[in-house]
Amino acid sequence: MKTIAHFALAAMLAGTCSLAAAQAYPSKPIRLVIGFAPGGAADSVARAMSEPFGKALGQPVVVDNKPGNGSSIAADIVAKAAPDGYTVLIASPSSISVNPALNPKIGYSPRDLLPVTKITTSPLVLAVNPNTGITSVKELIAAAKKDPEKLNYSTSGNGSAPHLGAALFTQLTGAQMTHVPYKGGSLAIQSVMAGDTQVTFGTSPTVLPMANGGRLRVLAVSTRERSPLVPDVPGMREAGVPDYNLEFWYGVFVPAGTPPGIVKKLFEAATAAMQSPNVKAALAREGTEVSLSASPEKFAEFLVEDGKFWVNLVKSAKVKVE
Structure with a gap:
């Protein structure tokens, strides 16, 4: 009984600490990691949204380019970061579905990244x-x-x-x-x-x-x-290629284990940032459309079906890591 009581007390304290952390969040700048070099599409999206994203959060958002390995380096960095909401990833299907399918020895699993919201499609x-x-x-x-x-x-x-x-x-x-x-x-x-x-x-x-x-x-x-x-x-x-149809997206992710209250704040801030007329106009000029998820849970549901498409494409097209 004493052991059970200790576990119950520990769980209650952990929940209280998690709630307190979410309420205090954010209290310092947020690092927004992207897996591609400056000047690319992911960089354009990140830099268009970073200022209004930071404004909605009440803290600066710093864009951090970590290119390499088809964006796997950036995903791995965020997957292994502290789940405290201060390291955030902008990722495409390559990080979430394709790279794990191409390379079983990759250093992270999609389960290590928690979906927040889809932000664009094009x-x-x-x-x-x-x-x-x-x-x-x-x-x-x-x-x-x-x-x-x-x-x-x-x-x-x-x-x-x-x-x-x-x-x-x-x-x-x-x-x-x-x-x-x-x-x-x-x-x-x-x-x-x-x-x-x-x-x-x-x-x-x-x-x-x-x-x-x-x-x-x-x-x-x-x-x-x-x-x-x-x-x-x-x-x-x-x-002349009627069977061809493909579009891609970018979304926001955090390390697995990030408290729900922090995920909620990030979702609300990303939604507010992407609905900014200036952000929509800037991305539209470059052929990119703002496309938001209704909730983190809906984004997670979307990823299940979307992942099947990309993995099937990897297999049918016989794509290999070169």
């Missing part, structure tokens, strides 16, 4: 270096089949959404291209503009500004139909 954009002379998806497929050794495609890393987008494209079309991974979307785009690679499935924020300046030629978006985010660009059905 299509990928298929683009080429204008010097290739390729002006349509059909011409790209023909060129890739005619000379399989000639075309290289760049992405923001192994297991990233752009990598999976290109893998699905080659699977459906029979086009043969060589994958060249980089540590971030901006680096991948720079390689295409420089002619080191010729093709990319990039994110809208990294591709569209360069396309508008004539340094890239956009061929299609990765959704089956035209996207209202990029209305002047054909969808894959119109471009």
Whole structure:
């Protein structure tokens, strides 16, 4: 009986401490970790939301870029951080579903990260270096089949959404291209503009500004139909690949074990930040749409089904860690 009483007292004290921590939170700056280099889509989202996010929390939010291994380094850092709400991750499907499926020896499990909310969704954009002379998806497929050794495609890393987008494209079309991974979307785009690679499935924020300046030629978006985010660009059905359909998202995560009260505060602050007209306008200019979960629980439910899609794509496209 004495042991049971001790356990009950310990549980009550732990609950009281957790409640007190949640009520005092936050009392210092929050570190917002992203798995890609500055200039990419994740970086754009993080920097657009960081100021209003911090304002809603009442503390500064500091963006911390930790690129590498298809964003696994950042996810691993946050998964192993103290579950106190001061280390927060912005992640895409690559961190949460794809990388664990590609690499069973990865240093963290998706269970080590607690979902807070989805924040954005957008299509990928298929683009080429204008010097290739390729002006349509059909011409790209023909060129890739005619000379399989000639075309290289760049992405923001192994297991990233752009990598999976290109893998699905080659699977459906029979086009043969060589994958060249980089540590971030901006680096991948720079390689295409420089002619080191010729093709990319990039994110809208990294591709569209360069396309508008004539340094890239956009061929299609990765959704089956035209996207209202990029209305002047054909969808894959119109471009000649009707079975192709893919879009990706970014979401907010914290270490597992973070008290529910802190998760609630982060959810409310992220929701307020992303509903800011300035944030919506900034992201819309780059082809990204604000897309929020109704609750952390609803985001967790979404991830279960979404994860199945990405893992099935990894398997069917036979994507490997290179």
